[in-house]
Amino acid sequence: MQITVTxxxxxxxxxxxxxxxxxxxxxxxxxxxGTHWGCDTSNCGTCVVWFDGKPVKSCTMLAAMADGHEIRTxxxxxxxxxxxxxQQGFMECHGLQCGFCTPGMMMTARSxxxxxPDPSDDEIREAISGQLCxxxxxxxxxxxxxxxxxxxxxxxxxx
Amino acid sequence: xxxxAPFAYERATSVEHAIELLSRHGPEARVVxxxxxxxxxxxxRLAQPDALIDINNLSDLSYIRxxxxxxxxxxxxRHADLLDSAVAxxxxxxxxDAEQVIADPVVRNFGTVGGSLCQADPAEDLSAAxxxxxxxxxxxxxxxxxxxxxxxxxxxxxxxxxxxxxxLVEIRVPIRPGGGSAYEKVERRVGDYPVAAAGAVVWLxxxxxxxxxxxxxxxxxxxxxxxxxxxxxxxxxATDDSFAEAGRIAAQHCHPQPDQRGxxxxxxxxxxxxxxxxxxxxxxxxxxxxx
Ligand SMILES: Cc1cc2nc3c(=O)[nH]c(=O)nc-3n(C[C@H](O)[C@H](O)[C@H](O)COP(=O)(O)OP(=O)(O)OC[C@H]3O[C@@H](n4cnc5c(N)ncnc54)[C@H](O)[C@@H]3O)c2cc1C
Ligand code: FES
Ligand code: FES
Numbered sequence: 506m507q508i509t510v511t512x513x514x515x516x517x518x519x520x521x522x523x524x525x526x527x528x529x530x531x532x533x534x535x536x537x538x539g540t541h542w543g544c545d546t547s548n549c550g551t552c553v554v555w556f557d558g559k560p561v562k563s564c565t566m567l568a569a570m571a572d573g574h575e576i577r578t579x580x581x582x583x584x585x586x587x588x589x590x591x592q593q594g595f596m597e598c599h600g601l602q603c604g605f606c607t608p609g610m611m612m613t614a615r616s617x618x619x620x621x622p623d624p625s626d627d628e629i630r631e632a633i634s635g636q637l638c639x640x641x642x643x644x645x646x647x648x649x650x651x652x653x654x655x656x657x658x659x660x661x662x663x664x
Numbered sequence: 665x666x667x668x669a670p671f672a673y674e675r676a677t678s679v680e681h682a683i684e685l686l687s688r689h690g691p692e693a694r695v696v697x698x699x700x701x702x703x704x705x706x707x708x709r710l711a712q713p714d715a716l717i718d719i720n721n722l723s724d725l726s727y728i729r730x731x732x733x734x735x736x737x738x739x740x741x742r743h744a745d746l747l748d749s750a751v752a753x754x755x756x757x758x759x760x761d762a763e764q765v766i767a768d769p770v771v772r773n774f775g776t777v778g779g780s781l782c783q784a785d786p787a788e789d790l791s792a793a794x795x796x797x798x799x800x801x802x803x804x805x806x807x808x809x810x811x812x813x814x815x816x817x818x819x820x821x822x823x824x825x826x827x828x829x830x831x832l833v834e835i836r837v838p839i840r841p842g843g844g845s846a847y848e849k850v851e852r853r854v855g856d857y858p859v860a861a862a863g864a865v866v867w868l869x870x871x872x873x874x875x876x877x878x879x880x881x882x883x884x885x886x887x888x889x890x891x892x893x894x895x896x897x898x899x900x901x902a903t904d905d906s907f908a909e910a911g912r913i914a915a916q917h918c919h920p921q922p923d924q925r926g927x928x929x930x931x932x933x934x935x936x937x938x939x940x941x942x943x944x945x946x947x948x949x950x951x952x953x954x955x
Binding site for chain 1: 665666667668669670671672673675696699700703704706707716718720744767768769770771773774854855
């Protein structure tokens with residue numbers, strides 16, 4: 506079947522099998538390998554992307570379900586070559602070690618900050634509670650998100 | 665890599681269209697709503713539908729509103745929307761309690777209320793919450809609509825009484841003033857299905873329980889409800905002793921199964937304790953002592 510999906514602002518029209526999962530559409534069909542694919546059981550959250558502005562687990566969605574919808578991936582975080590404050594925060598605060606969980610963490614963090622620009626540590630922990638990090642540990646991830654909250658981008662980030 | 669078996673994919677443009685597509689593709693076709701139960705099952709090949717009828721574009725099935733003395737919830741309402749709904753929270757804090765602990769925030773963005781009920785997982789949280797509040801559901805098929813008591817919706821594990829070409833379109837919850845409600849769950853870790861959970865709604869007549877509703881999940885309660893405990897509680901003083909007794913009666917009628925979430929006896933004990941706690945908190949809310 507033919508689908509047209511807008512990813513990071515660009516519309517892509519592709520022929521896909523209905524059973525193709527959204528995460529594989531992004532990674533294999535479009536070559537956007539920033540989105541990771543881990544547990545395959547809807548638990549780890551490394552595959553989180555935005556679907557019409559909200560974080561979802563792309564291993565648990567069909568590419569077909571995204572037809573006519575807007576997806577934003579980690580590649581869409583930076584603007585005109587400038588890192589999103591969330592990306593900068595992960596660098597400043599050692600929010601990643603191996604980096605496997607990072608794309609999903611950052612997409613959820615950006616969404617949290619868009620709706621709640623000054624979240625408490627508890628609110629950050631709740632927001633990422635469906636996502637697993639197996640090496641950095643959550644302390645630094647929470648610090649990274651706090652850093653981003655304290656250093657918002659000069660211009661309003663629009664999606 | 666887990667990949668579903670091949671299937672035909674159709675996108676419904678209206679409720680009527682969805683029913684027509686379900687009829688045309690026959691009993692091996694399945695509705696996909698959030699897909700957060702169905703797609704994992706298809707990836708594991710525990711489900712192999714011939715066709716998926718995607719209802720995600722039916723935005724007119726996504727709403728929460730009060731009409732007359734009923735709270736109406738569209739089948740395609742996402743968990744996150746029920747959690748955030750001021751009107752649902754005002755009348756039924758039980759939904760806020762439950763939604764806070766259903767899956768995780770990201771899963772809640774896409775999983776739906778209707779899909780949860782239709783999945784009929786024996787550990788589904790909302791099945792117990794809706795059983796407690798005495799909800800009914802509206803199903804639409806080729807011959808029109810029918811209303812089903814939510815306590816009659818489930819025919820067994822992963823099975824509902826819906827016909828293959830019927831769509832669940834709405835959940836209706838009767839609003840009666842002066843009540844309080846609550847939901848109590850024990851989970852192994854954040855985002856997991858319950859080891860056990862109980863929901864309760866209580867109406868008081870002074871210090872006496874005028875009426876109570878009790879829902880239970882993951883403990884093998886028939887229809888996710890505890891009618892014997894509800895009957896026993898009616899007319900009793902609204903005290904911890906009465907609640908604990910109701911908890912014991914509820915647990916006696918459960919058939920918990922041992923699994924990776926715990927042994928049967930542990931789950932039965934949780935049924936006692938969580939029913940007691942849910943009744944206690946629902947009563948405090950009915951008295952206006954707790955938000
Ligand atoms: C990681 C994870 C953790 C979870 N944790 C919990 C938890 O703690 N507690 C809990 O209760 N649930 C939990 N869930 C399940 C989650 O709530 C699902 O969203 C829900 O069970 C199904 O909703 P859905 O919209 O995704 O349904 P789908 O997967 O789309 O559908 C489920 C079934 O219902 C049918 N169906 C869906 N909508 C309709 C309709 N309108 N009419 C007729 N049939 C319909 C489908 O054909 C399918 O058979 C979890 C899920 C995941 C992935
Ligand atoms: S790969 Fe999607 S949640 Fe782990
Ligand atoms: S940085 Fe390695 S899993 Fe999180």
